[in-house]
Amino acid sequence: MQAEKGAVSEDGPAEKGPVSFFDPALGELRKRVYLEWARTVLILCLFVLCVLSLFWGSQFTTEEKLETLNVWVVDFDGKVDPYKTSDPFVGPIITDVAQKYTDSNGLHLGYHIKAASEFDYDPIAVRQAVYDEHAYAAIIVNPNATVLLRDAISTRNTTYDPTGAAQTIVISARDQNTYYSLHPARPEYPPDPNPSYLRPTLSPPMTCVPFYPAVAAPAVTIGLIYLIIIAFFTFPFLMPIHSQFMKADGHPPLNVPHWLIWRIVSNITAYFFLSFFYSLVSLAFEIPFSNPPAPDVIPAENANAYHRGSFVVFWMLNWVGMTALGFPCENMAMILGMPWSSLFLIFWVISNVATGFYPLDLAPGFYRWGYAWPLHRIVEALRTILFGTHSRIGLDFGVLFAWIAVSLAFYPVATFIMRWKMKRGL
Known part of the structure; x- marks a missing residue:
């Protein structure tokens, strides 16, 4: 006679088959x-x-530490032959803008004004210093910045490019993330009466949707x-x-x-x-x-x-x-x-x-x-x-x-x- 399910047989209790998830067993x-x-x-x-x-x-502290990215501003304007002049004005305006960035309360890089004499009046020496990682970047005001601007005004040269007044030196391969941090470091201009034709030297590119923070x-x-x-x-x-x-x-x-x-x-x-x-x-x-x-x-x-x-x-x-x-x-x-x-x-x-x-x-x-x-x-x-x-x-x-x-x-x-x-x- 076949044993009922769960009944005790000579071999012990019958094994119960697979059950549903909520089975009481x-x-x-x-x-x-x-x-x-x-x-x-x-x-x-x-x-x-x-x-x-x-x-x-x-x-987390990237914005707070932007000032540790030191950027040198070196003014060679009118200080090197054959462009020496007693009254350069492009270089002083650019260094003044950099100083105002530094003194402002907003986000900014660590701008440091350096004298041309520290580099023996040689712009190449500034490049070497950036390569040697003494600074993350440098803005060099070219020796002929004022001379070229005055010539453009006197000759009505409409092809004059104000970005040629200075050069920015950066080793992007040193750290590509730091390199990109150099661009949006200052979201707005400090109050200043400086001519608009000099702003491209230090201004960040305009962006509609910035990546921040x-x-x-x-x-x-x-x-x-x-x-x-x-x-x-x-x-x-x-x-x-x-x-x-x-x-x-x-x-x-x-x-x-x-x-x-x-x-x-x-x-x-x-x-x-x-x-x-x-x-x-x-x-x-x-x-x-x-x-x-x-x-x-x-x-x-x-x-x-x-x-x-x-x-x-x-x-x-x-x-x-x-x-x-x-x-x-x-x-x-x-x-x-x-x-x-x-x-x-x-x-x-x-x-x-x-x-x-x-x-x-x-x-x-x-x-x-x-x-x-x-x-x-x-x-x-x-x-x-x-x-x-x-x-x-x-x-x-x-x-x-x-x-x-x-x-x-x-x-x-x-x-x-x-x-x-x-x-x-x-």
Whole structure:
């Protein structure tokens, strides 16, 4: 006579088959899994908050320390033969403008007025000093600055170029980031009556949407690499917790469809909290998130696209972005296993960085696939949220959701491959 299900036989209790997620037989296991999952995610969140702060913090005082970028202003005007003159005026005006920058309260470089005699009246010696890294840059007022201007006025020379009055020396290869910091260092002119034809010497280029503050750089560049890495490493941290449901260790195993649903939902929830703590790093370092938007063609600093709601949109973008970046990593980790999945992480980081951080207009046509890569859409949307650039945020979110949909469709296949390999000891 066939024994009833769960009845005691000569071999002991009958083993119960796979059950649903909320089956009472899994009650104790669910509580343990919930606790372990919450503890693991909390540890990861705190780790993200603490460790990423090291990177964001390196950019936090950039504006305050702009004065440490010393720029020499050396006036050779009328001091070198055959252009010696007793009444030069171009050089004194330029040095006066530099001094007013230094005395002003706004952002400015560390301008230092140097006498031509310190360089033996040789402009080449100034170039050598910049090359030898005694200064980050130098503005040299040419010996013939006043002479050429007077000749242009007397002969009515309409082709006269005022930028020829001086030369700017900088070694951009010394540090390209510092080089770009030399340009927007002074957002507005100090009050002065100086002629407008001399302003090109010291004035910054006009920009409608400036990149400011510098601490925002990690949020739209290198910091996003950690978004990929964090998403990748949720798999090895959480998979041992998930696997407890499939072991018949004093309880029946969970059926596979419910196991897949649990893993997907718990992972998306983990990304929700991880992306929040990731976003908090930017908020903690005072990246503006509550400024009102500005007209498209009017210069404005930090014109956040969504005013006081910008941080929420920022967080949601990081959440969706982390999910779009994370599920492909988990799929490949299940298919390839360790250590081969690390190779996919390298590919995933490099392919996203190559197409996300640099303008694809300058890249070979081969890289046009980058427009569909997750990080390119994340960077574009982040710049819209933080700086109010031209918005394609609907398309950006749409591409990210497409990545998530494709990844979830492939998720059962990747799980089947992983279980097939495990059963065969591969």
